[in-house]
Amino acid sequence: MSDFEPDILTFCCNWCSYAGADLAGVSRLQYPTNSRVIRVMCSSRVEPIHILEALKEGTDGILVTGCHIGDCHYIEGNIHTDERMKEIVDALEHLGLRDRLHLEWVSAAEGKKFQETITDFVEKIRALGPNPLKNNKKEE
Amino acid sequence: MTTPRSNIYQTNVYRKSSDDIWNCLTCGLCYDGCPQGVDYPEFVKEEREGKQQGDLVHKGVFTLLSDLMADLKESKTNLAESGNNDSKIGYYPGCLDFHDMFFDLDVDFKSIADSSMKLLEKMDMSAKMLQLKCCGHDQLWQGDTETFEKLKEQNTKLIKESGIETLVTSCAECYRTLSMDYDLPCEVVHISQLLKNADLGIDSNTDVTCHDACRLGRHMGEYDAPREALSSAGATVTEMAHSKNESWCCGVSTMMSCNDRSKALRKARLDEAKDTEAKVLITSCPKCLAHLNCMKTEQESVENYEFDIKDLTVFLAEQLGGK
Structure with a gap:
């Protein structure tokens, strides 16, 4: 499937990863344009329902990024994120969508890491193929 | 909020749909008491079809x-x-x-x-x-x-x-x-x-009380099986103030309306269980188990519920132990 361009949803926390994405931008680092960024105040704002809903609507991959553990602006927000992501991974495993979610810690200084994360994830999803739920929609 | 009667009337006569269909717990307590045998839950089920869901x-x-x-x-x-x-x-x-x-x-x-x-x-x-x-x-x-x-x-x-x-x-x-x-x-x-017919060879000698799940009890008419299973395993079943066909619902049977009203219902249910002085509250539905347990945890700081809440199978299997 050469013409498949994955739709990626990236959740960035306001304090670290979003700034990291900014840094990647001002440093003119090149990365694929498949991802759409949603800024949240903290990565722990991302709920299981957001991820499931996104998958239901046909998103091919979801990337959740936040501050490194210990660096959270809200002290322990990302610890909650970590716990929560483990739970949602369980759920996705049952659905057979395990590989479509990825959690990464990106700090404000890591523009390069942001670029690499997005590039790697897009390539991974590209190899994986489209979200099966997207196909269902088209068939209908 | 209106009554089931007025809700049916409004819907059938004036074709008015109200939000009340989402308030119903569909536990079936009403049709059990209805002299005309009106199946309100079934009405609610049909009314809900294809509509925007209420509070999940x-x-x-x-x-x-x-x-x-x-x-x-x-x-x-x-x-x-x-x-x-x-x-x-x-x-x-x-x-x-x-x-x-x-x-x-x-x-x-x-x-x-x-x-x-x-x-x-x-x-x-x-x-x-x-x-x-x-x-x-x-x-x-x-x-x-x-x-x-x-x-x-x-x-x-x-x-x-x-x-x-x-x-x-x-x-x-x-x-x-x-x-x-x-x-x-x-x-x-x-x-x-x-x-209920099985001889598991256990004699548990525990005081228990039985919460009838609305789906098993009023919907399917099976009240005795869990009780017989418990008593044949040697447990003493003490009934709560509301039991069998009058049993109260856990309130969240369809994963809907976990609100102040259904929470009050669960609290009252736990109080009833406490009054029986039983050691274990037995349910036969995982949703009752989840929601009663949730309420029990929530009330921990103000109420002291000393009993455990367990599923029937878990309770029996524990008694079975290594046998």
Whole structure:
């Protein structure tokens, strides 16, 4: 499937990863344009329902990024994120969508890491193929 | 909020639909007391069909999960594959493994499946663990018949392929849905109905009280099986102030309306259980188990509920111990 361009949803926390994405931008680092960024105040704002809903609507991959553990602006927000992501991974495993979610810690200084994360994830999803739920929609 | 009577009247005479259809817990307490035998839950079910859902608990994450399951071919509610694969008896765990997925409830739901398998084995009825999808109970009662039909179709196909003759479930909701809303070629039984005649060889000597799940009790008319299963295992059953057909609902049977009103109901139910001075509160539905336990944890700082809340199968399997 050469013409498949994955739709990626990236959740960035306001304090670290979003700034990291900014840094990647001002440093003119090149990365694929498949991802759409949603800024949240903290990565722990991302709920299981957001991820499931996104998958239901046909998103091919979801990337959740936040501050490194210990660096959270809200002290322990990302610890909650970590716990929560483990739970949602369980759920996705049952659905057979395990590989479509990825959690990464990106700090404000890591523009390069942001670029690499997005590039790697897009390539991974590209190899994986489209979200099966997207196909269902088209068939209908 | 209006009464069931005025709700039916408004709908049938004036074709007015009110939000009240979403307030109903569909527990069936009303039709049990109705001299005319009006089946209000069934009316509510039909009224809800295709409408915008009311207030789903946990923002509808469980509903969404089952929705996705209906659309994804390879997804299953898969607990570890176990059991006797050539058996004519199939055990359906339902959505047990999803209940505690997103929360820190101090309940091991998967142990219900393990206990059920263990008990079935003990009764010389070693079963095959069926790898099915969600039964679709919540979808049906939330008015999403489209998803329900999808799940029904896929599950029916899988059950037919498995070639079983008896389908055992440990969940009151699955039992109701599979026997009343599905059209299956095999017999569907709730595990308590098998346990009531079984001689497990245990003498537990514990004071227990029994919470009737609305799906097993009023919907299916099975009040005695869990009690007989308990008393044949040597436990003393003390009834709560409201029991059997008058039993109060846990309030969240369709994963809807977990609000101040249904919380008050659960609190009152726990108080009743406390009054019986029983050591264990037994339920036969994982949803009652989840929601009563949730309430118990929530009340920990103000109320001291000394009893445990357990599923029937877990309770019996624990007594069985290493036997």
